[in-house]
């Protein structure tokens with residue numbers, strides 16, 4: 390008798406018609422075999438999937454070049470198919486599930502012909518964690534198979550676990566013909582099912598990541614009483630050796646990975662890494678919020694990563710490795726066969742091909758590495774990995790940061806007055822758009838809790854859910870907004886960022902431990918400058934004051950913009966959030 394899993398795989402194979410089916414066991418030998426296939430046999434748009442890089446300097450690393458039109462998440466082709474449109478909300482594209490299936494079935498008919506279908510059994514979360522979820526993805530791309538092995542706990546043990554049950558999350562992925570006109574990333578939350586065709590890009594194709602661990606999981610979280618969030622998880626160790634666990638939500642390509650691996654500039658302070666992208670938050674029996682990272686890898690932006698901005702990541706990328714590491718759409722230094730990107734530091738190498746493999750020199754005025762070029766590397770290679778990373782219970786969270794990239798308006802750090810006010814603070818976040826998704830770059834859009842592209846249901850209900858979670862927390866984390874990106878009139882950043890962000894984290898830890906007071910401003914609590922540890926930092930008093938300046942006119946405009954956004958949710962928007970907005974407007978008057 391076939392198990393539900395076997396039956397499901399068989400049905401998908403009858404539709405997609407692969408030449409063969411390969412059940413992956415997650416072993417190292419298998420990973421090597423897959424890479425070999427990617428180098429020698431499999432092709433995308435006529436090109437190999439992998440190129441071997443210099444293994445002396447970048448051990449076990451491979452370069453992947455994508456199809457030129459397939460370089461980022463495609464939010465306009467991403468759908469959440471709840472039975473009714475209202476549940477998906479104005480924050481999501483929606484189609485009736487039946488209609489979506491009709492379209493996808495047509496596109497998928499024979500889409501794996503002459504290709505291999507890889508069956509990837511994997512776990513999101515530690516297998517012994519009560520919060521972990523069993524998943525199976527089908528894909529016809531060896532790049533996706535290898536990436537999933539780096540990013541998730543993939544292996545055949547899971548098949549033993551799933552056995553006769555059909556309680557596993559399903560993902561069907563095919564690169565199709567990579568034509569953006571035939572590209573869709575479609576979620577069926579009611580069925581725990583994601584169906585993606587036409588893209589091999591991480592955020593569209595590694596279905597355990599954004600698709601399941603955020604969009605579908607956020608919906609599971611709503612029904613089961615927990616939160617799936619777009620957050621970094623770190624432990625901040627103080628000079629006494631106490632560790633405070635903090636999560637931080639920032640939009641894509643705003644420095645989450647750098648924050649997750651921050652090398653402190655303050656003596657005695659150290660940051661331990663637990664995750665750089667996704668946190669699942671549960672209310673513990675002790676009334677605190679507990680976080681796990683369901684992933685075991687980083688899919689980070691390569692451009693701009695350097696020994697200055699993220700020394701720990703540079704070490705991870707160069708470490709002798711058990712897991713392979715992938716570089717996607719970086720440039721290549723032909724003299725050394727090493728990956729290269731703008732912002733890597735050091736002189737520009739003499740002989741470079743760009744992310745598409747075309748000879749490049751800096752006088753051309755074009756980009757050598759794609760702005761959204763990426764690395765995929767195991768978290769176990771991080772020199773800053775927390776000893777609690779594999780704790781199935783996760784870690785207790787004392788503070789949450791909500792961030793965005795704002796050149797104007799927003800102070801460096803602001804604390805919410807209380808839980809309700811803090812949910813308003815998270816919901817009013819906005820950020821300038823980046824290259825992580827295909828759209829105009831650099832325009833401000835509202836991105837509540839950095840979840841706009843990832844919330845798998847109506848965001849008004851999501852705000853309500855956050856409010857409700859607070860009611861169950863007897864010992865809630867404090868909540869802050871942060872903005873490392875404020876500029877002066879000439880457009881220069883006022884704050885040095887990167888390793889100096891530890892100074893903001895230190896203030897946050899001091900607030901958590903009630904060591905310092907804060908000043909009440911109309912928009913929240915802000916630090917007294919005397920409480921910021923600025924020892925050894927070269928910053929003028931004027932810049933410092935500007936970092937915390939609250940320009941009433943700017944904020945009134947901001948409030949208008951927030952109001953327009955909230956209105957788009959109509960009657961569903963919680964009245965508590967309106968009340969907070971109105972109070973803020975009142976105080977600004």
Ligand code: OXD
Pocket residue numbers: 462591592640641642666688825
């Ligand atoms: C990511 C993203 O890839 O947020 O992490 O786009």
Ligand code: MN
Pocket residue numbers: 619640641666
């Ligand atoms: Mn992300």
